[in-house]
Amino acid sequence: MPRLPNTSPQTLSVLELLLESPRSWHYGYALSQLTGLKSGTLYPILLRLADQGWLETRWTEPEQPGRPPRHTYRLTGEGAKAARTKLAEAAPSRMTRRLAFEPGGR
Amino acid sequence: MPTHGFLGRLADALARQLLSWLHRRVEPGSREWLDALIAESDCADDGWQRLRWALGGVPLVWTINGRRRMNEPTRGPMRARIVRGVANIAGIASGFAVIIPATDLATYFFRCHLFFGNQPGGCQEHPFVFASIAIGGGVLGMIIALALRARFAAYWWAVVSGFNTVGSVWYLRSGIVDLPRYGATQSAMLMAATFGVVLAAIMRDAPWTETDHGPVHHVGDSAGAPASFLSRHRIAALLIAGTISFAMADALIRMRDRHLVADNVNHYALLGSAMFAAILAGLIGRHGSRLSAKGCSGTE
Numbered sequence: 001m002p003r004l005p006n007t008s009p010q011t012l013s014v015l016e017l018l019l020e021s022p023r024s025w026h027y028g029y030a031l032s033q034l035t036g037l038k039s040g041t042l043y044p045i046l047l048r049l050a051d052q053g054w055l056e057t058r059w060t061e062p063e064q065p066g067r068p069p070r071h072t073y074r075l076t077g078e079g080a081k082a083a084r085t086k087l088a089e090a091a092p093s094r095m096t097r098r099l100a101f102e103p104g105g106r
Numbered sequence: 107m108p109t110h111g112f113l114g115r116l117a118d119a120l121a122r123q124l125l126s127w128l129h130r131r132v133e134p135g136s137r138e139w140l141d142a143l144i145a146e147s148d149c150a151d152d153g154w155q156r157l158r159w160a161l162g163g164v165p166l167v168w169t170i171n172g173r174r175r176m177n178e179p180t181r182g183p184m185r186a187r188i189v190r191g192v193a194n195i196a197g198i199a200s201g202f203a204v205i206i207p208a209t210d211l212a213t214y215f216f217r218c219h220l221f222f223g224n225q226p227g228g229c230q231e232h233p234f235v236f237a238s239i240a241i242g243g244g245v246l247g248m249i250i251a252l253a254l255r256a257r258f259a260a261y262w263w264a265v266v267s268g269f270n271t272v273g274s275v276w277y278l279r280s281g282i283v284d285l286p287r288y289g290a291t292q293s294a295m296l297m298a299a300t301f302g303v304v305l306a307a308i309m310r311d312a313p314w315t316e317t318d319h320g321p322v323h324h325v326g327d328s329a330g331a332p333a334s335f336l337s338r339h340r341i342a343a344l345l346i347a348g349t350i351s352f353a354m355a356d357a358l359i360r361m362r363d364r365h366l367v368a369d370n371v372n373h374y375a376l377l378g379s380a381m382f383a384a385i386l387a388g389l390i391g392r393h394g395s396r397l398s399a400k401g402c403s404g405t406e
Contacts, residue, residue, distance in 0.1 A: 027146065027149075028142055028143065028146045029146040029149040029150075029159075032146075032159075038158070038161075038162050039143055039146075039158075039159050039160075039161075039162025039163070039166070040161065040162030040163070040164065040165035040166060041162070041165075042162070043139055043142070043143055043162065043166045043169075044165060044166060044169045046139075047139050047166075047169060047170070047173075057138075057142075067145075067148055068141070068144070068145040068148070069145060070142075070145050070146065071138075071139075071141070071142030071145060071146075
């Protein structure tokens with residue numbers, strides 16, 4: 001059976017992180033560090049989420065002179081709602097997966 | 107440690123070169139996401155981290171360019187397909203147009219024969235010459251294919267060059283002098299198998315979808331738009347294409363006792379399998395596009 005969109009563990013980890021503070025703007029590098037995703041995995045996910053209208057993007061002024069502007073991201077209202085649904089739907093399977101990998105897990 | 111410092115600076119320089127090269131690979135109107143990744147590369151602590159970050163730009167550029175191609179209006183699809191097909195065939199044939207005469211010339215010059223076996227007077231006694239022809243021909247084929255914008259042929263020759271390089275090094279290290287007998291069959295088999303995998307990887311319909319190959323989403327479609335069966339199973343279909351190519355290459359090699367193809371059987375087999383796989387891949391792509399255009403749902 002085909003997998004539904006935005007249900008991969010990588011996407012869910014991005015959504016989960018963005019949902020922790022849905023009104024804050026997040027940097028790509030920080031998202032990569034916090035989710036453990038490589039840039040080549042993270043950015044296509046962000047791009048797709050933005051295309052689907054789940055993610056809002058904004059260029060910010062550089063904090064230090066000479067640095068380029070940075071791209072920041074946060075969930076849209078629709079994105080936050082959809083992300084909550086996706087995470088709730090995926091919660092049982094994610095829990096099972098976690099238990100299976102934990103020491104002493106089944 | 108000075109060595110670490112030097113390597114770190116080298117990695118940093120490589121990262122910057124890679125990002126600069128990637129930047130040129132994306133047309134100006136589609137650079138937003140790549141610019142975002144490049145801007146974040148300044149946050150890396152050292153050269154190695156920056157290089158790792160920059161390497162992520164490769165799949166991103168692939169994604170961006172793939173998305174752009176999918177959204178381009180199809181102008182004269184049949185004509186475009188013919189032009190692309192001719193360019194690819196020319197790209198593949200051009201490499202062989204160099205390799206086959208060069209091989210014949212070398213056999214004439216060294217007065218040796220492309221035996222299928224370790225026989226006296228065989229060309230296996232000149233491994234460097236024939237390896238150079240094989241690798242050089244592959245690289246030249248790749249350059250010509252790139253000049254012709256024949257993506258399929260370029261990948262084809264890249265794989266040929268890579269395989270021949272590995273094969274030559276293996277051959278020279280092991281001292282196997284019976285390369286033609288084993289090499290012809292094995293190289294065709296491995297080439298076809300590798301080719302299937304490479305083809306599957308490069309011909310994915312929607313590379314910007316998530317890494318778990320979820321349903322295809324064209325930009326502008328609704329988020330939950332279903333994908334066609336072939337869109338979802340494209341990789342499997344192309345692997346099957348590669349497997350059929352392998353069977354074809356193997357069958358051709360088994361015809362080697364026929365004088366017509368005996369000497370250049372390897373080349374004919376590879377050329378034949380490439381052409382066949384190209385046609386098959388084209389048919390799969392066309393069928394998939396038609397299903398998508400019709401809005402076929404993935405509900406099974």
